[in-house]
Amino acid sequence: MESVAERIPFLTVNAGPRDPNWEARLREEYAALISYIEINQNDDNEWFQIEPDDSGIHWRGKCWYIYELVRYEFALEFEIPATYPATPIELVLPELDGKTPKMYRGGKICLDIHFSPLWSRKQPTYGIAHALALALGPWLAAEIPVLVEQGTIHKS
Incomplete structure:
Protein backbone atom coordinates (compact mmCIF):
# COMPACT_ATOMS: atom_id res chain seq x y z
CA MET A 1 0.00 0.00 0.00
CA GLU A 2 1.36 3.40 -0.92
CA SER A 3 1.84 6.00 1.81
CA VAL A 4 -0.09 9.23 1.94
CA ALA A 5 3.07 11.18 1.05
CA GLU A 6 3.49 9.10 -2.11
CA ARG A 7 -0.04 10.07 -3.15
CA ILE A 8 0.71 13.81 -2.95
CA PRO A 9 1.77 15.16 -6.35
CA PHE A 10 5.41 16.08 -6.74
CA LEU A 11 6.25 19.65 -7.70
CA THR A 12 8.26 20.51 -10.79
CA VAL A 13 8.93 24.26 -10.60
CA ASN A 14 12.20 24.98 -8.80
CA ALA A 15 11.51 28.51 -7.58
CA GLY A 16 11.48 30.38 -4.29
CA PRO A 17 9.75 33.60 -3.24
CA ARG A 18 12.36 35.83 -4.89
CA ASP A 19 12.35 33.94 -8.17
CA PRO A 20 10.35 35.16 -11.20
CA ASN A 21 8.72 31.70 -11.37
CA TRP A 22 7.39 31.92 -7.79
CA GLU A 23 3.78 32.24 -8.96
CA ALA A 24 4.10 29.01 -10.97
CA ARG A 25 5.62 27.24 -7.94
CA LEU A 26 2.86 28.62 -5.72
CA ARG A 27 0.19 27.25 -8.10
CA GLU A 28 1.82 23.83 -7.81
CA GLU A 29 1.94 24.18 -4.01
CA TYR A 30 -1.80 24.95 -3.93
CA ALA A 31 -2.59 21.99 -6.20
CA ALA A 32 -0.53 19.63 -4.02
CA LEU A 33 -2.18 20.97 -0.85
CA ILE A 34 -5.65 20.56 -2.34
CA SER A 35 -4.75 17.00 -3.32
CA TYR A 36 -3.46 16.27 0.19
CA ILE A 37 -6.57 17.76 1.81
CA GLU A 38 -8.76 15.60 -0.46
CA ILE A 39 -6.71 12.50 0.45
CA ASN A 40 -7.18 13.30 4.14
CA GLN A 41 -10.91 13.90 3.70
CA ASN A 42 -11.33 10.61 1.85
CA ASP A 43 -9.37 8.82 4.59
CA ASP A 44 -11.40 10.63 7.31
CA ASN A 45 -8.16 12.08 8.62
CA GLU A 46 -8.42 15.86 8.53
CA TRP A 47 -5.93 17.35 10.95
CA PHE A 48 -4.93 20.83 9.78
CA GLN A 49 -6.16 24.05 8.21
CA ILE A 50 -3.78 26.61 6.74
CA GLU A 51 -3.93 29.63 4.52
CA PRO A 52 -1.35 32.00 3.08
CA ASP A 53 -1.14 35.74 2.98
CA ASP A 54 -1.44 37.38 -0.45
CA SER A 55 2.24 36.78 -1.25
CA GLY A 56 2.09 33.05 -0.48
CA ILE A 57 5.09 33.48 1.82
CA HIS A 58 3.50 33.72 5.28
CA TRP A 59 1.12 30.91 6.27
CA ARG A 60 -1.09 30.57 9.34
CA GLY A 61 -3.61 28.08 10.53
CA LYS A 62 -4.08 25.34 13.03
CA CYS A 63 -3.36 21.67 13.42
CA TRP A 64 -4.77 19.14 15.81
CA TYR A 65 -4.08 15.69 17.11
CA ILE A 66 -6.59 13.33 18.68
CA TYR A 67 -5.22 11.29 21.56
CA GLU A 68 -7.44 9.03 23.66
CA LEU A 69 -10.51 10.59 22.04
CA VAL A 70 -9.47 14.12 23.08
CA ARG A 71 -8.62 16.76 20.50
CA TYR A 72 -5.49 18.84 21.12
CA GLU A 73 -5.38 21.88 18.83
CA PHE A 74 -2.49 24.24 18.19
CA ALA A 75 -1.77 27.36 16.16
CA LEU A 76 0.47 26.59 13.19
CA GLU A 77 2.57 29.07 11.25
CA PHE A 78 5.47 29.08 8.87
CA GLU A 79 7.23 31.30 6.38
CA ILE A 80 8.66 30.24 3.05
CA PRO A 81 12.42 30.92 3.24
CA ALA A 82 14.15 32.93 0.53
CA THR A 83 16.21 29.84 -0.40
CA TYR A 84 13.14 27.62 -0.78
CA PRO A 85 12.80 24.89 -2.06
CA ALA A 86 16.47 24.10 -1.36
CA THR A 87 15.74 24.91 2.30
CA PRO A 88 12.69 23.31 3.93
CA ILE A 89 10.11 25.38 5.75
CA GLU A 90 10.31 25.68 9.53
CA LEU A 91 7.01 24.63 11.04
CA VAL A 92 6.13 26.61 14.16
CA LEU A 93 3.72 25.69 16.97
CA PRO A 94 4.10 28.77 19.21
CA GLU A 95 1.95 27.39 22.05
CA LEU A 96 4.34 24.47 22.55
CA ASP A 97 7.50 26.59 22.72
CA GLY A 98 9.73 25.24 25.48
CA LYS A 99 7.49 22.28 26.30
CA THR A 100 9.51 19.56 24.58
CA PRO A 101 13.20 19.07 23.82
CA LEU A 132 2.98 18.57 6.63
CA ALA A 133 2.62 14.87 5.81
CA LEU A 134 6.20 13.80 6.48
CA ALA A 135 7.31 16.22 9.21
CA LEU A 136 4.46 17.79 11.16
CA GLY A 137 2.14 14.78 11.17
CA PRO A 138 4.74 12.33 12.51
CA TRP A 139 6.04 14.95 14.96
CA LEU A 140 2.56 15.42 16.42
CA ALA A 141 2.05 11.64 16.62
CA ALA A 142 5.32 11.21 18.52
CA GLU A 143 5.19 14.26 20.79
CA ILE A 144 1.58 14.92 21.72
CA PRO A 145 0.99 11.63 23.59
CA VAL A 146 4.18 12.19 25.60
CA LEU A 147 3.24 15.79 26.43
CA VAL A 148 -0.26 14.69 27.50
CA GLU A 149 1.07 11.83 29.65
CA GLN A 150 3.53 14.21 31.33
CA GLY A 151 0.69 16.66 32.05
CA THR A 152 2.47 19.33 30.01
CA ILE A 153 -0.56 19.99 27.80
CA HIS A 154 -4.28 19.64 28.42
CA LYS A 155 -7.29 19.29 26.16
CA SER A 156 -8.23 22.32 24.09
Whole structure:
Protein backbone atom coordinates (compact mmCIF):
# COMPACT_ATOMS: atom_id res chain seq x y z
CA MET A 1 0.00 0.00 0.00
CA GLU A 2 1.36 3.40 -0.92
CA SER A 3 1.84 6.00 1.81
CA VAL A 4 -0.09 9.23 1.94
CA ALA A 5 3.07 11.18 1.05
CA GLU A 6 3.49 9.10 -2.11
CA ARG A 7 -0.04 10.07 -3.15
CA ILE A 8 0.71 13.81 -2.95
CA PRO A 9 1.77 15.16 -6.35
CA PHE A 10 5.41 16.08 -6.74
CA LEU A 11 6.25 19.65 -7.70
CA THR A 12 8.26 20.51 -10.79
CA VAL A 13 8.93 24.26 -10.60
CA ASN A 14 12.20 24.98 -8.80
CA ALA A 15 11.51 28.51 -7.58
CA GLY A 16 11.48 30.38 -4.29
CA PRO A 17 9.75 33.60 -3.24
CA ARG A 18 12.36 35.83 -4.89
CA ASP A 19 12.35 33.94 -8.17
CA PRO A 20 10.35 35.16 -11.20
CA ASN A 21 8.72 31.70 -11.37
CA TRP A 22 7.39 31.92 -7.79
CA GLU A 23 3.78 32.24 -8.96
CA ALA A 24 4.10 29.01 -10.97
CA ARG A 25 5.62 27.24 -7.94
CA LEU A 26 2.86 28.62 -5.72
CA ARG A 27 0.19 27.25 -8.10
CA GLU A 28 1.82 23.83 -7.81
CA GLU A 29 1.94 24.18 -4.01
CA TYR A 30 -1.80 24.95 -3.93
CA ALA A 31 -2.59 21.99 -6.20
CA ALA A 32 -0.53 19.63 -4.02
CA LEU A 33 -2.18 20.97 -0.85
CA ILE A 34 -5.65 20.56 -2.34
CA SER A 35 -4.75 17.00 -3.32
CA TYR A 36 -3.46 16.27 0.19
CA ILE A 37 -6.57 17.76 1.81
CA GLU A 38 -8.76 15.60 -0.46
CA ILE A 39 -6.71 12.50 0.45
CA ASN A 40 -7.18 13.30 4.14
CA GLN A 41 -10.91 13.90 3.70
CA ASN A 42 -11.33 10.61 1.85
CA ASP A 43 -9.37 8.82 4.59
CA ASP A 44 -11.40 10.63 7.31
CA ASN A 45 -8.16 12.08 8.62
CA GLU A 46 -8.42 15.86 8.53
CA TRP A 47 -5.93 17.35 10.95
CA PHE A 48 -4.93 20.83 9.78
CA GLN A 49 -6.16 24.05 8.21
CA ILE A 50 -3.78 26.61 6.74
CA GLU A 51 -3.93 29.63 4.52
CA PRO A 52 -1.35 32.00 3.08
CA ASP A 53 -1.14 35.74 2.98
CA ASP A 54 -1.44 37.38 -0.45
CA SER A 55 2.24 36.78 -1.25
CA GLY A 56 2.09 33.05 -0.48
CA ILE A 57 5.09 33.48 1.82
CA HIS A 58 3.50 33.72 5.28
CA TRP A 59 1.12 30.91 6.27
CA ARG A 60 -1.09 30.57 9.34
CA GLY A 61 -3.61 28.08 10.53
CA LYS A 62 -4.08 25.34 13.03
CA CYS A 63 -3.36 21.67 13.42
CA TRP A 64 -4.77 19.14 15.81
CA TYR A 65 -4.08 15.69 17.11
CA ILE A 66 -6.59 13.33 18.68
CA TYR A 67 -5.22 11.29 21.56
CA GLU A 68 -7.44 9.03 23.66
CA LEU A 69 -10.51 10.59 22.04
CA VAL A 70 -9.47 14.12 23.08
CA ARG A 71 -8.62 16.76 20.50
CA TYR A 72 -5.49 18.84 21.12
CA GLU A 73 -5.38 21.88 18.83
CA PHE A 74 -2.49 24.24 18.19
CA ALA A 75 -1.77 27.36 16.16
CA LEU A 76 0.47 26.59 13.19
CA GLU A 77 2.57 29.07 11.25
CA PHE A 78 5.47 29.08 8.87
CA GLU A 79 7.23 31.30 6.38
CA ILE A 80 8.66 30.24 3.05
CA PRO A 81 12.42 30.92 3.24
CA ALA A 82 14.15 32.93 0.53
CA THR A 83 16.21 29.84 -0.40
CA TYR A 84 13.14 27.62 -0.78
CA PRO A 85 12.80 24.89 -2.06
CA ALA A 86 16.47 24.10 -1.36
CA THR A 87 15.74 24.91 2.30
CA PRO A 88 12.69 23.31 3.93
CA ILE A 89 10.11 25.38 5.75
CA GLU A 90 10.31 25.68 9.53
CA LEU A 91 7.01 24.63 11.04
CA VAL A 92 6.13 26.61 14.16
CA LEU A 93 3.72 25.69 16.97
CA PRO A 94 4.10 28.77 19.21
CA GLU A 95 1.95 27.39 22.05
CA LEU A 96 4.34 24.47 22.55
CA ASP A 97 7.50 26.59 22.72
CA GLY A 98 9.73 25.24 25.48
CA LYS A 99 7.49 22.28 26.30
CA THR A 100 9.51 19.56 24.58
CA PRO A 101 13.20 19.07 23.82
CA LYS A 102 12.23 18.22 20.22
CA MET A 103 11.62 21.88 19.51
CA TYR A 104 13.73 24.94 18.92
CA ARG A 105 13.29 28.40 20.39
CA GLY A 106 10.17 30.12 19.14
CA GLY A 107 8.19 26.89 18.81
CA LYS A 108 9.95 25.54 15.71
CA ILE A 109 9.67 21.78 15.59
CA CYS A 110 12.89 19.81 15.24
CA LEU A 111 13.24 18.38 11.72
CA ASP A 112 17.02 17.96 11.55
CA ILE A 113 17.47 14.24 12.07
CA HIS A 114 14.55 12.73 10.20
CA PHE A 115 13.01 15.18 7.76
CA SER A 116 15.73 17.57 6.58
CA PRO A 117 17.89 14.85 4.95
CA LEU A 118 14.82 13.50 3.13
CA TRP A 119 13.89 17.01 1.98
CA SER A 120 17.44 17.56 0.68
CA ARG A 121 17.25 14.39 -1.41
CA LYS A 122 13.76 15.13 -2.77
CA GLN A 123 13.86 18.89 -3.34
CA PRO A 124 12.57 20.60 -5.43
CA THR A 125 9.82 17.97 -5.80
CA TYR A 126 8.69 18.27 -2.18
CA GLY A 127 6.56 21.17 -1.03
CA ILE A 128 4.37 22.36 1.81
CA ALA A 129 1.99 19.37 1.65
CA HIS A 130 4.95 16.98 1.87
CA ALA A 131 6.33 18.87 4.87
CA LEU A 132 2.98 18.57 6.63
CA ALA A 133 2.62 14.87 5.81
CA LEU A 134 6.20 13.80 6.48
CA ALA A 135 7.31 16.22 9.21
CA LEU A 136 4.46 17.79 11.16
CA GLY A 137 2.14 14.78 11.17
CA PRO A 138 4.74 12.33 12.51
CA TRP A 139 6.04 14.95 14.96
CA LEU A 140 2.56 15.42 16.42
CA ALA A 141 2.05 11.64 16.62
CA ALA A 142 5.32 11.21 18.52
CA GLU A 143 5.19 14.26 20.79
CA ILE A 144 1.58 14.92 21.72
CA PRO A 145 0.99 11.63 23.59
CA VAL A 146 4.18 12.19 25.60
CA LEU A 147 3.24 15.79 26.43
CA VAL A 148 -0.26 14.69 27.50
CA GLU A 149 1.07 11.83 29.65
CA GLN A 150 3.53 14.21 31.33
CA GLY A 151 0.69 16.66 32.05
CA THR A 152 2.47 19.33 30.01
CA ILE A 153 -0.56 19.99 27.80
CA HIS A 154 -4.28 19.64 28.42
CA LYS A 155 -7.29 19.29 26.16
CA SER A 156 -8.23 22.32 24.09
